[in-house]
Amino acid sequence: MTDKVLVVLSGGQDSTTCLYWAINRFGIGSVSSVTFDYGQRHRIELECARQVADFANVPNAILPIDTFAALGGNALTDSGIEVASSVEDDTGLPNTFVPGRNLIFLTFAAAYAYQRDIGHIVTGVAQTDYSGYPDCREETMTALQSAIRFGMESELTIHAPLMNFSKKQTVELALDLAALPAMALTHTCYNGVRPPCGSCPACELRIKGFREAGVVDPLTL
């Protein structure tokens, strides 16, 4: 395995910090990124990921996944009926929450990495502040790395540098890595608006992290 590294880049604060972590650790020439177009509510995330990668001078590939939208739909058990590729729920928005979504992201990232002789993957998952998402836990990452190593006969390493960081610590890491300017290009708001709404749970978490770190969020400038 080489020292090449692939960052799973969502266009958010955490994965952007991880991108700079990877650049710092492996060197800019070794880093590439992948972003999943999985039917997320806000297409702006894909654009943010591209802008962040461009800004950091790192290649970015977008991979489609149409399965989440189909899974997020309804209990389709009628024989032979094809699941719709996009399903709306009561809110009129596509319902794309799927349990274990990070398992899928990382396995596809591993397949992409395997084909390019990339030995390391970096993900922004964190078990702090994220109760209720069991696919972000350290045990999950360890078991998944085993499954990928067996299943692909590879020596792939999954890095989750933010695993035990609070949002405050993530902001401090971004500061250390000179990643703050890129934060102006990231997207966090659940309502998909720019400037961010400032009141959704995702915005609140981000605001709290920057405040506790004593750093001004460049997104709000």
Next chain:
Amino acid sequence: MTDKVLVVLSGGQDSTTCLYWAINRFGIGSVSSVTFDYGQRHRIELECARQVADFANVPNAILPIDTFAALGGNALTDSGIEVASSVEDDTGLPNTFVPGRNLIFLTFAAAYAYQRDIGHIVTGVAQTDYSGYPDCREETMTALQSAIRFGMESELTIHAPLMNFSKKQTVELALDLAALPAMALTHTCYNGVRPPCGSCPACELRIKGFREAGVVDPLTL
């Protein structure tokens, strides 16, 4: 977790045998099936899966996965370029081989099962006769089950009843389970033709298994 069971049904000989294994073990009312539309070379597989499920009186859902075609394509590293959803290789056929494909199939199946309170998944993977496919090995299945259990906080069990069976033993199991009539509806041939070509590696393996078991393949009648 309930005693409901989901069979990953490809429309081939092995997964069809597993469907009958599941019916025999869990009871017909507990069994459903899922088939992945992942850009396989031969669409006939999807039709065969549907026919097998209908014949066995088991519900069948088809889930799309457009990522393999994108991954199977080429080394797309240009920033911001979207990977095409279907790529042709030198043979003029979509190149959809992806390392660790069964990891993806089973993780999506697990998500589908989770949403429906299904506690068991059955897959037709076998480590016998299948050298070169590390995602079919027992160690891979064990590690993947761990990753899914951690990642989804579930008690899901992955069953691979054919894991250590030769093709001969698989035919004998099908005979025991009264699954032979359904074999007439399955698809094996790499060339995608019916009647099967009889000379591709997949046909040769199937023919050998039936011959060694001393059973006439209903597909050839």
